[in-house]
Amino acid sequence: MKRFITIFLTLICLTAYCCPAFAAVECTVPQDLPSVLSENLAVHDVLILGGGEGETTPPQEPVADVPADGVFDEQPVDGKYSTMGALYQAWGGWEGYPDYVCGVWSTDGGMDNLTVAVTDDKAGEQGREAILAQLRDHSSVTFTTQTYSYRQLQQVMDEIVTRMGGDSPIVACGIYEKDNHVHVTVNENHEQAQEIALELSQRYTDRVEVELGDLVFSTTREELGKENPAADLLPFALLMMAVLTGLLLVKKLPARVTNTGKVLAGGRPTKNRVEAAVRESRETPPDRVEDRIREQL
Amino acid sequence: MTDEQLKQLLKALEAGEQGAFSAIYSELKTPVFTVLVRLTGDRTLSEDLLQEVFLKLYRQPPRAEKPRAYVFRMARNLAIDALRQKQPTEPLEELLVQTDPDLKLDLERAFERLTVQERQLVALHLSAGLTFREVAAIVERPLGTVLWQYRKAIEKLRNLLDGGSL
Numbered sequence: 038m039k040r041f042i043t044i045f046l047t048l049i050c051l052t053a054y055c056c057p058a059f060a061a062v063e064c065t066v067p068q069d070l071p072s073v074l075s076e077n078l079a080v081h082d083v084l085i086l087g088g089g090e091g092e093t094t095p096p097q098e099p100v101a102d103v104p105a106d107g108v109f110d111e112q113p114v115d116g117k118y119s120t121m122g123a124l125y126q127a128w129g130g131w132e133g134y135p136d137y138v139c140g141v142w143s144t145d146g147g148m149d150n151l152t153v154a155v156t157d158d159k160a161g162e163q164g165r166e167a168i169l170a171q172l173r174d175h176s177s178v179t180f181t182t183q184t185y186s187y188r189q190l191q192q193v194m195d196e197i198v199t200r201m202g203g204d205s206p207i208v209a210c211g212i213y214e215k216d217n218h219v220h221v222t223v224n225e226n227h228e229q230a231q232e233i234a235l236e237l238s239q240r241y242t243d244r245v246e247v248e249l250g251d252l253v254f255s256t257t258r259e260e261l262g263k264e265n266p267a268a269d270l271l272p273f274a275l276l277m278m279a280v281l282t283g284l285l286l287v288k289k290l291p292a293r294v295t296n297t298g299k300v301l302a303g304g305r306p307t308k309n310r311v312e313a314a315v316r317e318s319r320e321t322p323p324d325r326v327e328d329r330i331r332e333q334l
Numbered sequence: 335m336t337d338e339q340l341k342q343l344l345k346a347l348e349a350g351e352q353g354a355f356s357a358i359y360s361e362l363k364t365p366v367f368t369v370l371v372r373l374t375g376d377r378t379l380s381e382d383l384l385q386e387v388f389l390k391l392y393r394q395p396p397r398a399e400k401p402r403a404y405v406f407r408m409a410r411n412l413a414i415d416a417l418r419q420k421q422p423t424e425p426l427e428e429l430l431v432q433t434d435p436d437l438k439l440d441l442e443r444a445f446e447r448l449t450v451q452e453r454q455l456v457a458l459h460l461s462a463g464l465t466f467r468e469v470a471a472i473v474e475r476p477l478g479t480v481l482w483q484y485r486k487a488i489e490k491l492r493n494l495l496d497g498g499s500l
Contacts (some may be wrong), residue, residue, distance in 0.1 A: 129467040132466075306492055315461065321367065
């Protein structure tokens with residue numbers, strides 16, 4: 038009953054104060070806010086390669102001619118690779134993307150036919166030609182264009198990563214290639230959550246999408262440039278959304294704790310959150326191991 | 335620590351500098367131990383294996399181009415050999431290991447449901463910080479297969495951490 042009253046009062050408060058604020062939110066983040074609130078956040082996940090969410094079908098034979106030693110590295114013939122999949126492997130995955138590449142994902146769930154996003158500028162056009170010049174089978178690649186190269190997003194992510202750890206409200210971030218942005222998860226329960234979420238969104242504009250509880254938003258460069266007095270209400274709207282979401286979810290969803298005390302909560306964790314949790318979950322050997330080693334040296 | 339810095343330390347170790355060993359141990363003990371625990375699910379066994387890794391490093395410092403990957407390859411091979419002794423016939427793709435009950439926090443519970451093949455990909459990439467290309471070389475699988483299996487493993491972890499089944 039107590040909880041019901043709290044929620045009820047919060048709703049009244051929200052309605053009274055935030056109707057203009059929500060209008061402002063819709064005005065400020067018109068495309069993201071309404072849709073993401075009704076969607077499973079996982080739809081934002083970018084897969085390393087492969088098809089859609091929850092897909093369990095393995096790819097068609099990932100490598101056509103696996104050598105006996107099991108280590109695949111197709112050598113180009115006359116400077117050309119058989120398929121886009123082979124060229125992707127020659128790049129070594131995203132770590133070796135050329136500067137004009139924004140992202141790569143599977144076109145059909147397999148490894149051979151890939152969609153490559155290149156930058157929507159001259160460099161991207163030239164890059165597209167350069168890729169085609171390296172392929173024997175042009176049908177194995179589909180091109181699309183995006184705004185930011187993977188390198189640019191990587192740079193943003195690197196900057197954000199330096200602000201993670203310790204008492205930072207930023208708990209995870211990762212590049213979503215299909216969506217061409219860095220997805221940043223901010224701990225909604227942290228006292229600086231709203232402040233950081235807004236700062237990230239405004240500093241990096243649409244290169245970053247911020248996840249704050251169930252609220253996912255980004256700021257376009259155009260929106261940032263506009264004089265929008267209603268934007269002042271955004272922090273309050275965000276705060277209220279976070280409070281409401283917290284009230285509705287906090288007892289419903291069990292928190293999951295890793296061995297570094299990291300808490301994963303709030304529905305199905307995203308790929309990035311799981312990776313961050315695994316990365317941060319460390320096992321420290323007891324001192325006796327070092328003592329035993331030294332005894333034997 | 336970069337591969338270049340590690341190379342320098344290994345050279346110093348080869349030249350008999352004791353301080354180099356301490357620096358290497360201090361830098362690598364946690365990621366190597368983490369990979370071992372993730373792979374074996376057994377902390378006591380992992381302590382023995384960690385000891386073995388560093389004794390080997392001390393007695394014969396490697397001259398590898400990528401010494402960090404070399405160290406994790408050694409750790410991984412020792413862990414797989416140890417698991418093989420327990421269950422010699424199961425292929426890695428199907429092999430599951432019992433996790434130490436003390437480790438049974440949610441993440442460890444989830445790891446328990448991964449096969450050894452999946453565990454090693456996740457641990458080598460995320461805990462050891464190796465690139466997928468390095469991981470592929472260590473586990474002797476094609477890069478594409480490694481990427482695919484890694485993705486499946488992460489999907490499994492997501493499902494498991496969401497309270498679901500595989």
